[in-house]
Amino acid sequence: MKLYRGTEHVGTTAPDRPAEQRSVAGFALESLHRLAVSFRSLRSPGPGLKAGLALLMAVLREIFDESAYARFLNRKQIASSPEAYAGFLQECDVPEARRPRCC
Amino acid sequence: MPKLLRLLIWLAVALFGALAVATIALHRGEQINAMWLVIAAVCTYALGYRFYSRFIAAKVLALDTLRATPAERLENGRDFVPTNKWVVFGHHFAAIAGPGPLVGPVLAAQFGYLPGTLWVLAGAVFGGCVQDFVILLFSVRRDGKSLTKMAKEEIGRVGGFVAYVAIISIIIILLAVAALIVVNALKASPWGTFTIAMTIPIALLMGLYLRRLRPGKVLETSILGFVLVMLAIWGGQWASQSPAVAHYFTLTAPTLAILIIVYGFAASAVPVWLLLAPRDYLSTFVKLGTIALLALGIVAMRPTLHMPALTRFVDGSGPVFAGKIFPFAFITIACGAISGFHALISSGTTPKLVSRETETRIVGYGAMMAESMVAIMATIAACVLQPGTYFAINSPAGIVGQAPETAAATISNWGFPVTAAEMHSLAQAVGEQTLYNRTGGAPAFAVGMAHIFSHSLGGQAVMALWYHFAIMFEALFILTVLDAGTRVGRFMVQDALGHVWEPLGRTSWYPSILSTSALIVAAWGYFLWQGVKDPLGGINSLWPLFGISNQLLATVALCVATTIVIKMGKARYAPVTLVPLVWLVSVTFTASYHKVFDPNPRIGFLAHTQLLATGAATNANARLIFNDRLDALVTGVLIMMVALILLESTLEWMRVLTGRKQARVQEAPFVTTRFATEEQG
Numbered sequence: 001m002k003l004y005r006g007t008e009h010v011g012t013t014a015p016d017r018p019a020e021q022r023s024v025a026g027f028a029l030e031s032l033h034r035l036a037v038s039f040r041s042l043r044s045p046g047p048g049l050k051a052g053l054a055l056l057m058a059v060l061r062e063i064f065d066e067s068a069y070a071r072f073l074n075r076k077q078i079a080s081s082p083e084a085y086a087g088f089l090q091e092c093d094v095p096e097a098r099r100p101r102c103c
Numbered sequence: 104m105p106k107l108l109r110l111l112i113w114l115a116v117a118l119f120g121a122l123a124v125a126t127i128a129l130h131r132g133e134q135i136n137a138m139w140l141v142i143a144a145v146c147t148y149a150l151g152y153r154f155y156s157r158f159i160a161a162k163v164l165a166l167d168t169l170r171a172t173p174a175e176r177l178e179n180g181r182d183f184v185p186t187n188k189w190v191v192f193g194h195h196f197a198a199i200a201g202p203g204p205l206v207g208p209v210l211a212a213q214f215g216y217l218p219g220t221l222w223v224l225a226g227a228v229f230g231g232c233v234q235d236f237v238i239l240l241f242s243v244r245r246d247g248k249s250l251t252k253m254a255k256e257e258i259g260r261v262g263g264f265v266a267y268v269a270i271i272s273i274i275i276i277l278l279a280v281a282a283l284i285v286v287n288a289l290k291a292s293p294w295g296t297f298t299i300a301m302t303i304p305i306a307l308l309m310g311l312y313l314r315r316l317r318p319g320k321v322l323e324t325s326i327l328g329f330v331l332v333m334l335a336i337w338g339g340q341w342a343s344q345s346p347a348v349a350h351y352f353t354l355t356a357p358t359l360a361i362l363i364i365v366y367g368f369a370a371s372a373v374p375v376w377l378l379l380a381p382r383d384y385l386s387t388f389v390k391l392g393t394i395a396l397l398a399l400g401i402v403a404m405r406p407t408l409h410m411p412a413l414t415r416f417v418d419g420s421g422p423v424f425a426g427k428i429f430p431f432a433f434i435t436i437a438c439g440a441i442s443g444f445h446a447l448i449s450s451g452t453t454p455k456l457v458s459r460e461t462e463t464r465i466v467g468y469g470a471m472m473a474e475s476m477v478a479i480m481a482t483i484a485a486c487v488l489q490p491g492t493y494f495a496i497n498s499p500a501g502i503v504g505q506a507p508e509t510a511a512a513t514i515s516n517w518g519f520p521v522t523a524a525e526m527h528s529l530a531q532a533v534g535e536q537t538l539y540n541r542t543g544g545a546p547a548f549a550v551g552m553a554h555i556f557s558h559s560l561g562g563q564a565v566m567a568l569w570y571h572f573a574i575m576f577e578a579l580f581i582l583t584v585l586d587a588g589t590r591v592g593r594f595m596v597q598d599a600l601g602h603v604w605e606p607l608g609r610t611s612w613y614p615s616i617l618s619t620s621a622l623i624v625a626a627w628g629y630f631l632w633q634g635v636k637d638p639l640g641g642i643n644s645l646w647p648l649f650g651i652s653n654q655l656l657a658t659v660a661l662c663v664a665t666t667i668v669i670k671m672g673k674a675r676y677a678p679v680t681l682v683p684l685v686w687l688v689s690v691t692f693t694a695s696y697h698k699v700f701d702p703n704p705r706i707g708f709l710a711h712t713q714l715l716a717t718g719a720a721t722n723a724n725a726r727l728i729f730n731d732r733l734d735a736l737v738t739g740v741l742i743m744m745v746a747l748i749l750l751e752s753t754l755e756w757m758r759v760l761t762g763r764k765q766a767r768v769q770e771a772p773f774v775t776t777r778f779a780t781e782e783q784g
Contacts, residue, residue, distance in 0.1 A: 055187070055189055058190050059190050059192075059193035060193075060322055062186065062190045062191075062194050063193055063194055063197045063387060063391075064322050064325060064384055064387070065321055065384075066319060066320070066322060068181075069318075069321075070319075071180045072181070073319075074180065075180045080318055081318060082314060082315055082318050085314060085318030085319050088319070089375070089376040089380075099198075099451065099587070099591075
């Protein structure tokens with residue numbers, strides 16, 4: 001799953017089947033099947049659960065500015081180091097301080 | 104999914120939601136389960152999101168899947184970054200969720216659980232979510248411009264000026280009231296004070312660890328900081344039980360106020376990376392975790408609400424704050440229903456991250472729904488307490504008396520039985536010397552939260568730990584708001600003073616940093632001091648002022664939104680933003696009138712002045728009279744601002760609607776997004 005879009009962005013997977021081709025019973029069976037799959041995936045993480053965890057990590061990394069630091073390193077083409085981090089902090093010092101925290 | 108099945112599902116959601124709302128609204132004299140509030144909220148949000156936000160997206164805003172956002176057009180890897188919608192959602196929610204939705208509903212619970220709950224649900228779906236959504240979209244269409252800039256461009260110079268004054272006012276009053284909440288939560292509480300004091304060296308340590316040892320590993324550092332804070336909570340128990348240590352951390356309200364003022368000034372002047380940023384990370388980490396934990400606790404415990412649906416205080420004689428449901432419930436609960444402050448976030452970082460216009464719906468409307476759910480959880484936390492306990496904690500000594508027996512007798516006479524012995528054992532259970540007169544909402548919320556947690560995890564034995572965890576959680580992010588708000592205020596003052604004398608505008612020039620920091624800290628410090636010395640507890644006068652200034656900012660945001668909707672040629676849909684605007688104007692005007700002119704001295708500033716003038720001519724009285732007049736003046740200035748922006752907006756609408764002015768919106772030019780073609784290809 002791509003969490004940051006860019007030129008390499010990949011869109012969604014195959015389109016859903018047309019709604020009119022599915023009956024209520026078919027939908028119920030499909031739902032039960034999905035439920036069974038999701039229970040199985042809790043024991044052995046499948047692609048869905050992995051994608052969910054990846055998304056959660058991406059959310060946390062964005063909230064905690066780790067992604068911003070990774071973008072900084074990528075933009076400057078440098079490796080992580082105390083000096084690089086100091087440069088990153090210097091760059092975002094004023095914008096960070098200007099960002100209001102809500103009531 | 105077949106259309107018929109979809110229809111049946113939504114019908115079931117609507118019926119279930121209606122049943123839940125009817126249950127919470129119509130039950131009288133019986134206690135109800137908190138899950139009814141949760142069900143009512145979930146169903147209302149689901150319906151609001153599915154139908155109302157979809158209508159706004161399609162008809163009013165006409166979200167365009169082909170239009171490139173500034174994150175794509177101006178992508179620089181720094182401010183403008185096209186980001187996954189769920190990542191932006193999490194980022195936006197973390198930015199808008201603060202102490203407001205926790206404190207406001209706790210204070211408003213003095214009316215009973217019903218008024219606050221209904222206002223949170225209706226206010227969010229028809230007001231707050233709409234405001235956040237439309238302002239986010241309009242900012243996206245204007246290259247991520249701020250609310251002040253949009254107000255200036257779309258309404259006029261007065262609009263821009265009013266937005267500026269509203270932001271400065273709200274920051275100063277917010278910081279004062281936030282600091283007052285912390286003071287009231289920590290006074291005479293060595294455990295809580297020790298824990299919060301420890302968060303300062305912990306934040307400094309995190310800052311150094313991040314900069315020197317593990318650069319960029321913020322999550323790891325936040326987890327480390329969290330572990331240290333947990334140790335500080337545990338250590339707080341030891342500190343409170345050791346007489347020698349407890350002596351240093353048992354502080355009076357004035358002493359705490361002075362310490363917070365000094366801290367605010369110091370935090371504003373030290374580098375961001377050393378204190379502000381690590382504290383912000385730590386508080387965000389604790390905030391997200393605790394909100395999730397509280398939600399799980401409520402679902403696991405399914406507590407009963409002991410507070411009645413409506414209390415006798417709907418008549419305006421409430422001890423927590425004076426005034427009737429209308430308008431005071433609606434300015435007491437701002438965040439959680441509609442908060443002008445959110446418009447700053449929606450026109451700040453978030454619009455620079457949104458990668459598709461259509462995603463503004465889930466980010467703007469959806470994140471506000473999540474914040475509203477936090478307010479519902481706070482209502483539950485307050486209402487699971489026995490009403491007598493709730494009023495004993497939240498009533499100032501000036502109303503119920505100083506002595507425990509007097510306070511218990513007064514509250515019992517109101518029809519909410521409580522005894523001094525019950526309050527004493529509750530205070531002991533949570534590790535405090537006393538829980539009387541803890542105004543401000545935070546201690547009541549902490550007791551409610553500890554009650555829920557201790558029934559779900561760990562039992563009564565760990566109630567004191569849960570209580571202090573809740574106090575730490577609230578104080579931590581209130582102090583973060585204090586750090587950040589002082590800095591934001593400082594930058595705004597520097598921007599303005601830079602027009603007068605250029606060196607004052609330099610953000611790195613130390614004389615300018617120190618003088619503008621001192622100016623901002625002195626402004627909120629004055630209101631804090633006034634609140635601490637107020638015999639009515641401070642919250643009675645400061646929280647309504649905060650509510651009025653917050654709703655003033657929401658008025659500015661909705662004026663901007665309505666103006667843009669009209670200029671887009673969609674005047675027939677203007678009621679979407681106009682109706683919440685009219686509601687807010689009626690609320691702020693009525694509340695301001697009462698706060699200034701009401702003959703009841705507990706409500707009207709001027710009536711209180713007259714009452715004080717009839718007493719002894721002491722210095723203390725003279726100071727209280729001055730404070731009341733100042734509060735009346737601030738309220739008057741705020742309401743003048745509302746009137747000004749309304750007038751200018753109305754004139755602009757009339758000019759456009761009568762054809763005297765060409766309707767032209769200041770949007771960035773249309774550019775086709777490359778994402779759409781990539782997705783199709």
